[in-house]
Amino acid sequence: MPPCSTKCGKNAILKRPKTGDVLCKECFFEAFENEIHFTITRAKLFKPNSKVAIAASGGKDSTVLAYVLKLLNQKYDYKLDLTLLSIDEGITGYRDDSLETVKQNRDDYEMPLKIMSYKDLYGWTMDEIVAEIGRKNNCTFCGVFRRQALDRGAVLLKVDYLATGHNADDIAETVLMNILRGDLARLSRCSAIITDSGDGIPRVKPLKYTYEKEIVMYAYFRKLVYFSTECVFAPNAYRGHARVLLKDLEKIDPSVIMNIIQSGESLKINESANMPTLRKCNRCGFEQRIAQARDWQVK
Template identity: 35%
Template sequence: MECSICGASAVYEVKYNGSALCKKHFLEYVEKRVKREIRNQVDFNKKNMKISVAISGGKDSSATLFLLHKILSERRNLELTAFTVDEGIEGYRSTGLEKAKKLCKNLGIPHGVISYKENFGYTLDEIMKIDKKTISCSHCGPMRRQLMNKISEYTGSDYVALGINLDDYAQSILMNVAKGDVARYARMAPHTYTREGLVPRILPLRKIPEKEVVLYAILSGIDFDSSWCPYYSMAQRNSFREIVEKLEKETPGTKFAIVKFFDETRPAIKDNYIKENTVLNKCRICGAPTPGDICEVCNDLEQIRKIEKEL
């Protein structure tokens, strides 16, 4: 198979557009699309800016940090920083954390760690031993989002970048549609608005298929953690992953079509669910921004403590 551009030996066949690419043109193909997303998602008009990158050490977040550094490092008014959320998952997070620290050191990017144990009093492993009925994602998702926002706000970041690829993004869109959760659909990142106390999230890889992220990381020499979260099998997302993969196999380009549908429908409903510059309440327990009196995480922790007392 030859590269459609230069005729050299191809390393990747792009089934959704019928082309084949050599190493050089594949890397350029990925970088061109990521640059476009960055331009669309980030407002560079501020005099000085900072972007925090949430890095787990896996392929997606590592590639996100690598690409942001490669594309933005020459901007004098922009600073990159990185952090890892340590959920406290034995035999899993420690490996990813090591890879994350190594990449940050190699790129010369400051790196911090924020943990469940120090902020919530429990590791995720401890929570799952207490609450055996609730799936891990129900606890982990809100906690992780809260800590990502907390450390990003603490470092004075204008944006927090997440390593979410096209596959992840298409799955999330369908999950919200299937649940009829229009409010969450409207609030999905990337965020082009600001709300007091919340750092806008950006998704540089949201139009890069997962297999292309993996190949880009390998060809770029990025040392990433390839292990899976031990609680992964519990996730409802697995069903949507299978649905999206089946649709993509039957009709290449379906994942892009799902994202295109989202991009064209969200503006029509956003104003009904998101009020820009809205002043949110502060959780009366932890101080985190929340539309109510107590945030989702503190409500969850209260239930965990009740279950723990009954054991």
């Protein structure tokens, strides 16, 4: 391997997928962590002395998020009170195993962990629902319920922010997906780094500009414990197409991921465009999509 591009004197051991720089392990850690610190400070993601729930699935993104937030909190004295929040959807062979990883993270990173389950919140598990109605649309509805469960958890924990592990690839994929669907309402919201959950607790995405490949590399070189199995139920097929398209484009030019995010950020919806309104359900107070999922639940 050639020398590290920072001229630190060490030999490089990797090529950064995002920039093409060849770096040694220590310089990669520094570049990776500094970029997340820059994202956090530039967007003013957190106010000092705030309580932050990290939405922890046990997967690579939220594991790296928990690790890096703890590290940056200490290094730069953000003065954040960090806690882990996990949702147990009740999917045997998937979430039960990944929650064991989250418990390991809780011990390793010395952060409290709160687990909320669909069974306690809604009275059923995803295993039971799929046994009843099959796999059609289960991924979409499960996502809606997870959002609501995370919101409820954030309220219960009295946190000021809910941080999720969405990475640059996830955001670019969502921008692409909303373009392909012509979903203007979501298109204008999906690239925001801070979104309001509806309860006044902002959701933040500190890994918004972090490439998935680099997250995997970081977790590997830091020897972080994470869970990497796909959900046992049907994946979200439409997102799968957007993912394949993005990965193919990334092979040609890795900057396509940042370009799509920046395009999403710069898009301005024409005032005369026909926008669907986000209505609130008059029974539960949550947005209509959640109410639709609830109606699906009682069918």
